[in-house]
Amino acid sequence: MHPLWCYSDSVMHYGCFRTWEQRQLFVAEYNRLFGSRIWGNGTRHPMAEDGTVTTVSVAN
Numbered sequence: 001m002h003p004l005w006c007y008s009d010s011v012m013h014y015g016c017f018r019t020w021e022q023r024q025l026f027v028a029e030y031n032r033l034f035g036s037r038i039w040g041n042g043t044r045h046p047m048a049e050d051g052t053v054t055t056v057s058v059a060n
Helices: 014-019 023-035
Strands: none
């Protein structure tokens, strides 16, 4: 079982996220699974180290 499974579909205070010992692992997994995916509208949604998710247009 993945070490982050218990955080699936849960919320976390931003301050807690910033100091969370597993934050870097979470960000890396998010970007591996979702942040690098190109969605049907030609965008990606990568997460920065601080937890900010942005929308990036991808050129065809």
